[in-house]
Amino acid sequence: MFNRDRWQEIFETIRKNRLRTFLSGFTVALGIFIFIVLFGFGNGLKNTFKQFFLDDATNTLWVNPGKTSKPYRGFKANRRIEFDNSDLDDIKANFKFFLEGITPRINRSVGVRYSGESDNYNTRGVAPDHQYIEKTLIMSGRFINQDDIDKKTKNIVIGRLVAKDLFKKEEPIGKYLEIGSSAFKVVGVFQDQSGDREERFIYMPYTTQQLIEKNNDNINSIIISFRPELGYTSALVFEKQLRLFLKNKKSIDPRDNNGIRIRNVADQIRQNQQFASVLQMIVAFVGIGTLIAGIIGISNIMVFVVKERTKELGVRKALGATPKSVIGMVLQESIFITTLSGITGMIFGIALLSNIGNRLEEFFIIDPYIENSTAIVATVLLILFGAVAGYIPAKRAASIKPIVALRDE
Amino acid sequence: MISIKNLHKSYKIGDSSLHVLKGIDLNIKKGELVAIMGSSGSGKSTLLNILGMLDLADEGEYLLDNVLIEGLTETTAANYRNKFLGFIFQSFNLINYKNALENVALPLYYQGLGRKIRQVKALGYLEKVGLKDWATHLPSELSGGQKQRVAIARAMASEPKVLLADEPTGALDSKTSTEVMSLIQQINSEGKTILVVTHELDIANMCKRIVKLKDGVIVDDQKVDQVIAENHV
Numbered sequence: 040m041f042n043r044d045r046w047q048e049i050f051e052t053i054r055k056n057r058l059r060t061f062l063s064g065f066t067v068a069l070g071i072f073i074f075i076v077l078f079g080f081g082n083g084l085k086n087t088f089k090q091f092f093l094d095d096a097t098n099t100l101w102v103n104p105g106k107t108s109k110p111y112r113g114f115k116a117n118r119r120i121e122f123d124n125s126d127l128d129d130i131k132a133n134f135k136f137f138l139e140g141i142t143p144r145i146n147r148s149v150g151v152r153y154s155g156e157s158d159n160y161n162t163r164g165v166a167p168d169h170q171y172i173e174k175t176l177i178m179s180g181r182f183i184n185q186d187d188i189d190k191k192t193k194n195i196v197i198g199r200l201v202a203k204d205l206f207k208k209e210e211p212i213g214k215y216l217e218i219g220s221s222a223f224k225v226v227g228v229f230q231d232q233s234g235d236r237e238e239r240f241i242y243m244p245y246t247t248q249q250l251i252e253k254n255n256d257n258i259n260s261i262i263i264s265f266r267p268e269l270g271y272t273s274a275l276v277f278e279k280q281l282r283l284f285l286k287n288k289k290s291i292d293p294r295d296n297n298g299i300r301i302r303n304v305a306d307q308i309r310q311n312q313q314f315a316s317v318l319q320m321i322v323a324f325v326g327i328g329t330l331i332a333g334i335i336g337i338s339n340i341m342v343f344v345v346k347e348r349t350k351e352l353g354v355r356k357a358l359g360a361t362p363k364s365v366i367g368m369v370l371q372e373s374i375f376i377t378t379l380s381g382i383t384g385m386i387f388g389i390a391l392l393s394n395i396g397n398r399l400e401e402f403f404i405i406d407p408y409i410e411n412s413t414a415i416v417a418t419v420l421l422i423l424f425g426a427v428a429g430y431i432p433a434k435r436a437a438s439i440k441p442i443v444a445l446r447d448e
Numbered sequence: 449m450i451s452i453k454n455l456h457k458s459y460k461i462g463d464s465s466l467h468v469l470k471g472i473d474l475n476i477k478k479g480e481l482v483a484i485m486g487s488s489g490s491g492k493s494t495l496l497n498i499l500g501m502l503d504l505a506d507e508g509e510y511l512l513d514n515v516l517i518e519g520l521t522e523t524t525a526a527n528y529r530n531k532f533l534g535f536i537f538q539s540f541n542l543i544n545y546k547n548a549l550e551n552v553a554l555p556l557y558y559q560g561l562g563r564k565i566r567q568v569k570a571l572g573y574l575e576k577v578g579l580k581d582w583a584t585h586l587p588s589e590l591s592g593g594q595k596q597r598v599a600i601a602r603a604m605a606s607e608p609k610v611l612l613a614d615e616p617t618g619a620l621d622s623k624t625s626t627e628v629m630s631l632i633q634q635i636n637s638e639g640k641t642i643l644v645v646t647h648e649l650d651i652a653n654m655c656k657r658i659v660k661l662k663d664g665v666i667v668d669d670q671k672v673d674q675v676i677a678e679n680h681v
Contacts, residue, residue: 044563055545354541357502359530359558359606361523438522442502445541 049372059347060376063340067377067421068384070333074326074417075388075409081322083399083407088315090405098139098269099172100278101302102261102285111292120289120298124249124256130263133284137265137277140168143258145248151241152217153205160201162218162241164248172264173231175242180212180227187244194247196227198238216241219251271309278303326417333421338428341373345432352436353445362437369433370426377425381418389414449610449641450476450499455508457494468494470664472508476643478609481636481674483652484645486661493614495661496645500533500612501525513609530558534603538615540595542587548574548598549583555606573601577631593624600631604640611635611642617651629654630677650675 053060104120127143145164150157169175170182178199187194195216202211202225215222223243231237249255265277278301283293291298345352352365360368392407399407457469468491476482486492497503498510501520510517512532520528534555535541542551553570561569574580577597587595596616603611613632617625629651636642636656644655652658653675660668 044557047563048557051550052545350541351543354543355554355558356526357500357529357535357541358555358602359526361526363523364558440502442497445502445537445539 045368045371049368049375052368052372053376059344063337063344063373063425064376064380064383066336066340067333067425068380068387070329070336070421071381071384071414071418072388072391074329074333075385075414076391076407077329078322078326078413078417079388079392079395079407079409080399080404081318081325081407082409083395083404084322085315085318086405086407087400087403088311088318097304098265098267098274099304100263100265100274100281101304102263102281103300103302104260105297105300107291107295108297109292109295111295112290114290120291122258122261124258126258126285126288127261129284129288130261130281134277134281137269137273138263139266140171140264142166142169142172142262143245144169144260144262145245145257146259147248149218151201151205153214156205158204160239160241162195162243162248164245165242166245168264169242169262172262173237174233175229175231178228178230180225182227182229183242183244188246191246191250192244193221193223194226194244195223196229196242197225198240199228199230200235200238201241202228221251274303275306330417330420334424334428337377337421337425341425341429342432344373345369345429345436349436349439350445353439353441353443356437356441357445362434365437366430366433369436370429373429374422374426377422381422385414385418449478449480449513450474450643451509451511452499453509455495455498455510456506457491457498457503458506468664469498469505472661472664472666474659474666474669476641478641479636479639481633481642481656482644483655483658484643484661485647485649485652485658487647489663490661491664492645492647492661496612496614496643499610499643500535501529526558530555530606532609534606534608534611536596536599536603536611536613536616538618540587540592540599540619542595542598542602544587547584547586548579548590548601551587551598552602552605555602559606570601570605573605574598576604577601591624592620593627596620596624596628597631600628600635604635609641611640613642613644615646616644617646617648625651626677626680633674633677 104122107114107116107118107120110116122143124143127141131138131141142165147162147164148159149162151160163169165183166188167182167184170177175182177196180196182196183194186192195218197211197216205211205216206214211225211228214225216225218241229238229242245258249257263281265274269277282299282301285291285299286293286295289298348369352360355365356362389409392409395404395407397405399405452472452474455469455472456467458465458467472495484492484495494503498505501517504520512528517528543554546554549567549570552573553566556566556569571580571583574583577600579594579597579601582590582594587598590598616632617628620628632642632644633654644651646652653672654677655672656674657671658668659666
């Protein structure tokens with residue numbers, strides 16, 4: 040293996056058989072290159088997928104009232120369920136162990152005016168916990184706080200785009216907006232990564248919203264975040280108990296699935312993750328397919344190479360080459376070529392991937408990458424199979440009697 | 449130098465088998481130049497292949513330089529070939545991507561000699577066959593006669609005890625054939641034992657002894673008055 044003469048013999052053979060060297064080297068380099076690029080693109084797809092779906096907090100339950108579909112406890116079917124403030128308090132009191140945060144939501148659409156500019160916006164009456172659940176980022180000022188809730192203040196937090204539309208370049212904090220017939224003070228501006236739509240909302244204390252509407256205590260929906268360390272199964276238990284509790288409180292048949300609707304984000308995340316793992320499997324499948332194609336390619340070339348050399352190997356044997364030295368020479372040459380070109384292909388592939396970055400974002404490929412270990416394992420695998428593929432015909436060629444090999448004109 | 453007794457060889461062709469050598473006894477002393485003659489199918493090439501350890505006999509005894517050749521593994525056969533034998537083929541069998549010098553140096557590589565020594569030795573043998581100036585030429589740049597002379601230099605390079613030539617002039621015109629035979633005679637005159645398989649009588653007559661094979665047996669074995677090839681060039 041480390042015989043200098045052997046290497047010289049091999050370099051000579053490589054130098055004087057350029058086409059053969061090129062063919063086998065190119066196959067391996069191309070195989071590894073395609074594998075790495077495809078695998079990297081797969082990872083890029085996964086990155087895009089993560090950005091799309093894994094943005095909001097994952098430990099949340101969205102509780103919405105619905106319409107009953109079964110009669111129960113003297114109530115008819117088709118009764119509309121409504122939430123009110125007592126539901127918030129009851130959930131807080133009964134599920135302390137699970138709870139991290141809770142907020143109601145009251146959605147309204149209103150006309151908003153500021154010194155000549157006016158437009159329609161959606162408002163959300165919320166509690167302070169909403170900030171965490173929606174992952175709202177405060178750009179300036181502050182979010183709704185408990186003081187706002189308790190005193191039913193007319194403070195609002197506006198989205199980045201609301202500020203841009205109404206205030207242009209003016210500083211919005213401390214200014215007053217006319218919403219409906221009352222003036223509200225802007226105490227904060229927020230942004231949200233989920234997109235433009237989210238940034239056109241106006242947040243106000245839910246108690247203030249209720250005060251405006253004849254001091255009622257109605258709530259549209261409830262959003263709950265549970266303690267993330269609970270894990271998936273505990274979250275499911277929590278969801279089940281919460282459902283039972285609310286159904287009981289609102290006199291809904293326990294078998295009626297329409298009265299209360301709970302959307303568990305963890306569940307959705309799990310589905311998304313399943314989709315992501317399907318994606319991963321497709322990527323792996325494509326990768327393995329490419330590798331197998333590469334292995335078949337290098338095997339074919341090795342068979343061709345040995346076939347082409349049969350006579351030469353016969354001459355060498357007649358001149359005193361042992362079978363071992365014949366096999367060793369063929370193998371060492373092929374391993375040398377495949378290793379060199381495999382590494383070349385690997386480097387080119389990785390270089391290409393790291394230069395793509397966000398340039399293929401419109402094809403849903405963001406930051407494609409491949410783990411170094413995956414790239415190296417694939418390269419080693421191809422080299423190994425190239426060697427095995429070379430060994431079989433080389434062994435056969437070495438065991439042919441020289442006289443047969445020489446007769447092969 | 450070579451001693452064979454009761455050599456048998458048959459080839460399987462489908463279900464039947466073809467008995468090619470039917471008991472050959474032959475003794476060749478050191479320094480002889482022997483022509484093995486016979487028409488095609490007489491078994492002369494098979495005999496040469498067995499002598500060259502390129503093929504194995506089914507039965508019989510083969511002594512080469514007092515070493516009993518039997519039950520060879522591929523590896524020992526390769527070592528014997530490298531040490532004892534030099535081959536000259538009808539179709540030259542030079543390695544086409546190696547130049548003349550590298551071809552001649554190849555058996556030395558398998559003898560495990562260093563690169564420098566290989567080069568010097570190989571060049572020496574090329575000079576001996578008159579091709580020193582062609583050392584860096586590829587076989588495709590050489591004429592048939594030149595190729596065969598390179599092949600002879602290669603066969604000589606490993607300093608074998610016996611040179612085996614299988615129709616060495618079969619692919620050459622008569623003038624070149626005579627040149628090649630002249631070279632073979634010259635090498636023989638330096639004491640090398642040489643076997644030449646041929647079916648041409650004038651080539652055989654340039655040897656010192658003619659063994660005639662027919663249907664797998666020796667029908668004639670006699671010394672002849674050697675025709676000196678050099679006089680006919």
